[in-house]
Structure formats: structure tokens, C-alpha cells
Amino acid sequence: MYQSIRDKLHLEADLPYIEHWSAAPDFLELISDHCLEYRPNNIVECSSGLTTLILARCCQLNDKGRVLSLENGSEYAEKTREDLKAFGLEQYAEVIHAPLHEVIINSREYAWYHLEALHAVSIDMLVIDGPSGFTQKHARYPAIPMLYDRLSHESVIYLDDASREDEKEIVEMWRKEYPSLSHAHIETERGCSLLSVHKT
């Protein structure tokens, strides 16, 4: 299944996927197609792994852009760095060890990535595939409230696992709080929500 994306991006080595944890091939195709067509400068990711490798490869093919990947698990951050190195892609992505810490949004507590080490960039593409759903209810909800001000005027957000009830609720919360976001649900193996940002 990962063969098709590997071929499409002209990668020679097998992709280091971890069953159940790595993004599914159809989600990787969606984000890589977007990246190759729109050539974003700054891509920020919530969770690192195969998505990081694929997006970094797209930046290499584009000869443009860079991925900043927030990863709470230091062992997963290290593994992604090693994979990037093995594929010669380390200059196209930086994996930031960003432990989860308490953030309060609308009087509710969430455990979400520490943003101290995230460079001040204008984000053109945001990919949300973490924190893991088991950490708490609505685990991925803080992504937009915490990063909205850093999103560029015409940016896009890809949320993985959007077929799950938890993610459907998160998307509803975002749409209520940010009515200018446009939304499309894309039928993939695990569901993808594509949100487009239009700031005036």
C-alpha cells in the first residue's frame, strides 16, 4: 500500500511505517499532493513520523519549504530524526521535542505541545495527526486555538483520523469558533478534514 506513495515520490528505500501508528497511505497522498502543487514555505505538523518524512521529501522535490514537526515523545522525535537522516532529508525538516503541558482554552484544560521551541514562522500548511487520541478527550482541539494567529492568510489544515467521533466533535468546535474556516470531509481510510483559512 505504501508502495504507490514511495514510487510517486521516487524514493528508493522502503518507508519506515509502523502499523496502526503511521498515517495511512491515502492521507500521505493527500498531503503530498497538496505540498507538491502549492509549494508551501512553512509546514507545521502536530506529531512526527512518516508524515514528516513524506512532507520533507516533497520540500526537497519542490526545492522549497521546510517542515517543523512538534513531537511530544522524545524517543519518537529521535526515531524521526534518524529516518530523515537515512533518507538524506534532514535539511528539509526539524523535529522539535515539544512535551505536552497544560493549556487552558475557554476555561477547559488540555495537555498539548509546548511551543517554546517552535520558530516564529507564518504557517502555510498545518498537519494534525497528534497528540494521540488516548491522551484525553478532544486531544487535538488545541491545535487551531493555539496556532491560529500564526497561520498565514491563505493556509490549509489537514486533520487525520477525522472519521472518529472525537475528531468530528473537534471539527464542529473549530467551525463554531472560527466561522471563516471552510471545511471539507474527505473519505479516506481514517477520514480527513480539510480546513481552509481565509483571513482578511
Ligand SMILES: C[S@@+](CC[C@H](N)C(=O)[O-])C[C@H]1O[C@@H](n2cnc3c(N)ncnc32)[C@H](O)[C@@H]1O
Ligand atoms: C498517530 S501517531 C502519528 C505519527 C506521524 N504523524 C506518522 O504519520 O507517523 C501520533 C503520535 O503517537 C505516538 N506514537 C508513535 N508511534 C507510537 C507507538 N508505536 N506507540 C505509542 N505511541 C506512538 C507519537 O508521539 C506520535 O506523535
